[in-house]
Amino acid sequence: MSTINSQDDEDAFKILIATDIHLGYLEKDPVRGNDTFVTFNEILDHAQKNEVDFILLGGDLFHDNKPSRKTVHSCLESLRKYCMGDRPVQFEILSDQAVNFHYSKFPWVNYQDRNLNIAIPIFSIHGNHDDPTGADALCALDILSCAGLLNHFGRSTSVEKIDISPILLRKGRTKIALYGLGAIPDERLYRMFVNKQVTMLRPKEDEDSWFNLFVIHQNRSKHGATNYIPEQFLDDFIHLVVWGHEHECKIAPSQNEQQCFFVSQPGSSVVTSLSPGEAVKKHIGLLHVKGKTMKMQKIALETVRTFYMEDVVLADHRDLFNPDNPKVTQAIQAFCMEKVESMLDNAERERLGNPRQPEKPLIRLRVDYAGGFEPFSVHRFSQKYMDRVANPKDIIYFFRHREQKEKNDNDLNFGKLVSRPASEGMTLRVEDLVKQYFQTAEKKVQLSLLTERGMGEAVQEFVDKEEKDAIEELVKFQLEKTQRFLKERRTDAEEEKIDEEVRKFRESRKKNTEEEDEEVREAMTRARALRSEDAVLIAASSDEELMDTGMKGTGDSDDGLPATSSRGRGSARGRGRGARGQNSTTRGSSRRGRGSTSQESATSSRTYKPVSVPAKNMSIMDGRPSICVCLVMKCLSCLYFYQSNSAVRDSFGSNEIE
Template sequence: TGDHIVQCSLSAGQFPWVNYQDENLNISIPVFSVHGNHDDPTGADGLCALDLLSCAGMLNHFGRSLSVEKLEISPVLLQKGSTQIALYGIGSIPDERLYRMFVNNQVTMLRPREDENSWFNLFVIHQNRSKHGATNYIPEQFLDDFLDLVVWGHEHECKIAPVRNEQQLFYITQPGSSVVTSLSPGEAVKKHIGLLRVKGRKMNLQKIPLHTVRQFLIQDITLMDYPDIFSPEQPNVTHKVQAFCQQKVEEMLEEAEKERLGNPQTPEKPLIRLRVDYSGGFESFNTMRFSQKFVDRVANPKDLLHFTRQREAKDGMRDEGIDFEALLSRPSSEVLQLRVEDLVKEYFQTAEKNMQLSLLTEQGMGKAVQEFVDKEERDAIEELISYQLEKTQRYLRERHVEASEEKIDEEVSVGLRG
């Protein structure tokens, strides 16, 4: 924290100054934070959970965008001794919108007027870093090359050691989530926080391991890789597979116990995930019954075991498109290996012309279906349809279109092309 603050650019709201300069508050370690995608400012006043903490004087919320057309990022300027830090930040914005802003040169990062090159430029961002679609992420090269360090949020995998971007020449640190939030390989990486020290334009990031995080071990096995142990034609092969899986879980539990020794504050029950590829004619078995053997030893007995058939995941695909009936007749665990965005995109590419959706776009529909499936937002599709219908009706009223089907179709087609 700085001895004094030179300039402050916080979110416009009920608490537009830094809390530690308020004489009525006693702040030991000031906290500056952008908002993430789970506390996105919404509603008439554009408020989020961080605003409650900010108004209470507990932290400083910065990096809010007040416009959907352009983005001017003004830094918080801090100084301690001879070291000056320009702290930039963007709170979470839908990736597609921010991507479009960058492409259209609508994102501007303001520089300090005085001694522009003497500042250590630190940028905090909370967006997709890995590519989830054509525009559903923010490429690193979009960011300005005058930055020194980018702290990348949102991604859960811990990649906290700073990595240099050879094109823009800044460094990126990705702290990841502090706890395991999903049973995926990226979450199995050891969790760390970082202590950043800055002196002049030089920096040092100290990795600090978190010792009280619940352990998470994940392992993949493919049954076809063990022909010496079992084959689909063997009698009682399912019992042999079950015993083999039980042995693998026992080995992971033993490994977790060894790692936990010496850290008594670490939760006793680890998270265990065994993913079994049963391609090649093998049969799955009752996972709930299998998990009962470990109900008192693992933190996630209900989803300890997960069967996949990755080599056969495209059975529902046909050369001319997606056979939706074939997909719906298969187990849901296999269907969900396909990304819903891909299904929507395939529909828009392969549906007959007279069956195409004209008002609902591939991007909007893909987003709505993804939120319906991934986040259980049950009104996502309905809200999209209502919004698009209202927008189209408003356009037609402004154009004073006659109430004939041909005229309406013609105007809608022109409006969509425009």
Template sequence: MSSETSVQDDSENFKILVATDLHLGFEEKNLIRADDTFNTFEEVLQLAVKHKVDFILLAGDLFHVNQPSVASLERCISLLRTYCLGDKPINMEFVCDQAEVFKHCNHPIVNFEDQNLNVSIPVFSIHGNHDDPCGYREMSCMDLLSSMGLINYFGKQTNLQELKINPILLKKGSNKIAIYGLSHIRDERLERLFKDKKVFMNRPLEDVDDWFNIFVCHQNRVSRPGTKYLSEKCIPSHIMLTIWGHEHESLIDPVRGDSSSGYICQPGSTVATSMCEGEAGTKYVGLLTISGKRFKMEPLELKTVRLMHFETVKLSECDEDVSTSKKTQEFVRRQIEDILLKLSLKYSGHTKQPKLPLIRLRVEYTNETQHFNGIQFGQEFQDRVANSNDMILLRMEKKSIQKKTKCIDDQALSNIMDNEEMDNIEHIVDQYFRTTNEENQLELLSVDGMAEAVDWLVNKSRLDAINKVVTHQMKKMKNHVIKQEGLNENNISEHIISYHNSRTQKSKDEANDVREVLSSQQYTAQNDSDNESNISHAKSDDEEISNDSSANTSVQNVRGKRGRGSRGSRATTRARGRAKGQTKLNF
């Protein structure tokens, strides 16, 4: 197995377009940026058509939220119908048990073998942490696209006590590939499952060494303060190439992993969803060519992406006089003009590339006399920059955390937010209370509970999540305290502190308790009414989900059933329903 640039052109080679983190619908209510994600998604699909790929492989977060707006869904569906349906022959075979690989789907059949559809470019996708299942039926927008036959949704796990990953097996001439998909799972849980040896990647029983094995995942790749991550050492040695989603920085060129797990490719997102340095680089998708055990990953630069520039300026290192607010603004104004000039030379010329760039200039000052109103300053550039309101970020140059604050420890929070890699809201909340002083610690509410509530508010748009959790925890605290013997005005504080400390020691139970509250029928019914949605939130992946399948069973060697009689006009080279000799898997 090798990563080669000399893979010979061959009609039997697999050609795959690889992408991840498209975040459709991001900033759709922003008049300037509303079309960004869809323009780039269309470019991705156009590249698939141009390069005549066999299929598209997505590593999660097709949508920015798991309950996208009707407008976002309609635009996605329209683009998939335009570019992925048609009469182009499918020259590959699906040779594993579809009922097993797609058992979580209402229609467990690969779409190009569905006699009711005319698919020209199949799309295979796992879900990420943004478009993950929710509601009591554990559904998401990915299930909707799957039921429509527009994508082949794989990698969804319904038993989170033990993971059995069955690969998609595809053949094209003499070439064989096995694609193992693992949709997003909380990193803490996944770490425990790997540690307890509860993750199984089932391999084909027949010609086990003839398959090119690909692993598609959507997890944290690197260690960050307060976060867990999937270690590269967890990837089994038979995996030859890992397509890593979730990380937005584009590291498209495959590199050797830390262990014997083969190569790792991190395509990165197709759109910037946060104003940080890792998002400011060039965006790519990959054209993956596979021949036997050799492969080539060709980076394809995206031309429709809005230009972005991130830079930090420390006034203490400035050679100019920036002692006053006015002089500081003059200096910053020149910096912005220089940035705009540099960006003007980077436009691709694509007709759908936005003209207004994104700029984040972080200005660190040492004296309050240097401070100015960043929002008001940005109005000077509102016709030249897409994010003029938050173009300038002013903050005191990082010093040691202040010892005393009245309410919010601004410096502690600022130091945490300085870390652009701290992109998980739960971990931001957790780190704040780990680093702030004792005066700012919670005395009634739990850190884990509030972190979970903030996560539901930010990532799942549950507007009353914090109010629900505060009410619930205060009620529990009250019910506990009033039951204590000998309760009086002198010892009530001691009982409260004792109860709070006991809950703090049970962080997992506390987080699960909050998720149950936010997933309750009463909560979801009210939330659905507020949001005019019939989809409710589900139990988290830390709660048990029953699984009727027993361990150590094997997929039956059943001939794939044909659908309705094929239409006479269809090309005879299609592999519809011809799953002759399906390959058994070794559980």
């Protein structure tokens, strides 16, 4: 890697590199709640003191897809404090900004807005935590972009072909082509690379005179056959790749021998899981670029909470512990206390002296108790360190090491995967668990109409994006499509023939992955549209309830009012034992709203709404009820999985996923 002699040269770019800041992580924790905000301020402070040209973020600025008001407010406060000012921006943009920011209502870089005074521009792609969702495909970064505090780029709106158009920057005689690609499901992006559906566009003039910088947010390490992006998939004309999503700090650029470009992995700026990769010291980078040469300067983060981790194998200490000794448990506990005290001493010595650095460290001792040993009470052990560590409840983690045996990938113990603590750094992929569950389940609960891939995507939307209608709409959508298929085939109303046709249809859909992806996208779009519709109904019903309350407040009697299904205060709820009100027959006319009228229930009720298929396609149900009954019964195994496995949903909801 080339070096730069004069870092303050007027032709040299200075770029602050950071990724995976995860604002809002554990914000409700009384000890660790402010960690992400403190470190974010430190990152911006480094940018201001080093007078960088701009900040480049590699995704996951926010930890939650829908960050809280506190998190958004703290982020806006920091950006206004550090990024706005009178210092002039020293570089210009040469590319067509209407192409670079085509999805924005303000398709230009923020520092060129005459209504704003930006001193340090920020360019950021989205990650898998803060990716666009909902009917309008918006994310938290779009809010910051609309406010003029950040430039969101690298967003792809097509699922068939991705054209990555660079933002062309020039400072003096140095020109940078900045490429970005926000987070996309790894398996989908892997397939698109294989099918040559990803193209990185190059400048038309003097394409060899540009320094090509690419920022990406995907799995770099291999989690499965196609659940990552190999470096060799990327074009060899790139000079430097900034790789987000991976939390282990490997910020020093390493060269890919095959493609000859360099890869820098900044890692996260906050510990989000008690895993070995998170124990590596956290850094951000100050990238200097002049011409086509570069230099990466590491900057240690001083406000990150210290984290120490150690593994202990009890079987390796036979001289200290005898499993047959009745007091062996007390001996093991004393041994673990010594280890924890040693780590606490190391953490105290490693403190950097920054007054903003949290005092209580994170401590993790993993104890392998294989060989006939028994674990002691972790809860009782943790009581001794309540005031000394930031994670007293999970200081100790007991596990038993097992020899790795060659086995089929399908031999997956679903229950163990779900119950394994997320703090061990395991990345749980919801769709994979759903697929493995149905493939290894008993025959009576296996899917015979729906597809595992579709259900996996729907459950993932439900878990990650809180799309509560995703599973229901996926079931409806695939049911409708099967109904249309059976009608076109003119299938007789005999269960055996129906089963055979459904099986053939399902197998054909599984082979056509692109068509199945389109089905899932359509179903998710319908779910998001229904959620938006619900929000409108809730707002309307709330207004009606307020009006109704106001009328009653004037002393008017409601005896003469027409019967409604309002559930506002003072009205009949229409529910319960006997006839508690004359409106009992209209109870439930709005699934989530409160107070929709009887007239609304006839048009907007989702509880009793029939499957929304064109009337000409519904004739299959006329005179052939057995077909409909058979299809509905085949959906029950899927719904049983979703409705009965509350522990699975709770486990997914609480896991820390990269």
